Amino acid sequence: MTTIGVDSVPRLKRGVRLTYDKVRSTHVLLFPEGVLVPNPTAAAVLELCDGEATISVITKQLGRKYSGVRESDVLDVLARLGDRRVVEWT
Secondary structure, eight states, X not given: OOOOOTTXXXXXXXXXXXXXXXXXXXXXXXXXXXXXXXXXXXXXXXXTOBSSSOHHHHHHHHHHHSTTOOHHHHHHHHHXXXXXXXXXEO
């Protein structure tokens, strides 16, 4: 298992795509094994997983938009998505 920290750089795994379903007014995460409907918090995090931004940078970007964003919360969301095999680390 990869140890992740504030300097880790997440990205969506190959074949995974985050899209917005206008009919249902929600984000949908498409991947070869299925579909996930992330909650708004997870979707906001996933939108910033570009393979270049660190967890620290992602947290700061989210902090400009939302109050009370903590690195530990971002790490927790990404660790769970990593367990689902939709996020990887560069």
